[in-house]
Amino acid sequence: NAGVMQNPRHLVRRRGQEARLRCSPMKGHSHVYWYRQLPEEGLKFMVYLQKENIIDESGMPKERFSAEFPKEGPSILRIQQVVRGDSAAYFCASSPRLPGLAGGRDEQFFGPGTRLTVL
Amino acid sequence: EDQVTQSPEALRLQEGESSSLNCSYTVSGLRGLFWYRQDPGKGPEFLFTLYSAGEEKEKERLKATLTKKESFLHITAPKPEDSATYLCASNYGQNFVFGPGTRLSVLP
Numbered sequence: 127n128a129g130v131m132q133n134p135r136h137l138v139r140r141r142g143q144e145a146r147l148r149c150s151p152m153k154g155h156s157h158v159y160w161y162r163q164l165p166e167e168g169l170k171f172m173v174y175l176q177k178e179n180i181i182d183e184s185g186m187p188k189e190r191f192s193a194e195f196p197k198e199g200p201s202i203l204r205i206q207q208v209v210r211g212d213s214a215a216y217f218c219a220s221s222p223r224l225p226g227l228a229g230g231r232d233e234q235f236f237g238p239g240t241r242l243t244v245l
Numbered sequence: 246e247d248q249v250t251q252s253p254e255a256l257r258l259q260e261g262e263s264s265s266l267n268c269s270y271t272v273s274g275l276r277g278l279f280w281y282r283q284d285p286g287k288g289p290e291f292l293f294t295l296y297s298a299g300e301e302k303e304k305e306r307l308k309a310t311l312t313k314k315e316s317f318l319h320i321t322a323p324k325p326e327d328s329a330t331y332l333c334a335s336n337y338g339q340n341f342v343f344g345p346g347t348r349l350s351v352l353p
């Protein structure tokens with residue numbers, strides 16, 4: 127049973143270009159979260175998606191950032207017109223169920239991350 | 246504002262020297278408390294979930310405990326391979342908030 131997969135693992139972009147990060151959740155998981163991690167800082171929540179729906183995007187900048195999780199294929203985090211401050215590690219996590227339901231098992235499972243460098 | 250803090254920021258232990266890491270949270274409606282291990286250049290690896298005060302879980306040299314305001318990750322007789330950053334997180338319904346982590350170094 128493959129874990130969460132992310133690609134590319136490393137991405138280099140020049141200022142003003144677009145970055146597209148992909149995440150394939152674990153088999154059987156329909157809930158995907160995206161996080162950003164800056165050096166020496168913790169993980170910051172960006173967006174939570176289910177298939178074809180954005181559930182919570184409160185942690186995502188209003189401009190230049192978008193996310194989707196189509197019915198078929200991986201979840202995509204898209205950053206338009208990248209700036210140097212976007213350089214970070216971006217992690218995706220998946221879980222099998224809606225968090226907060228009775229019965230526990232809210233844990234998320236993380237992918238290896240995509241390290242974005244903006245020159 | 247819901248917050249998760251961790252202490253110490255960094256901890257250096259000798260092999261075999263037991264210690265504890267702290268995770269404190271200010272929450273309204275805490276749903277669960279999670280511990281992860283993160284190695285450099287990798288994604289966080291799930292360790293434990295705790296849901297109610299008094300709950301404890303163990304895995305090899307690690308034991309996690311939970312009170313109403315904080316959680317501890319106890320490391321018994323650590324080995325160099327336990328060196329990593331340990332993250333705790335809490336969820337409030339659908340939202341997950343991570344602490345900044347404790348960088349643990351275990352020296353041989």
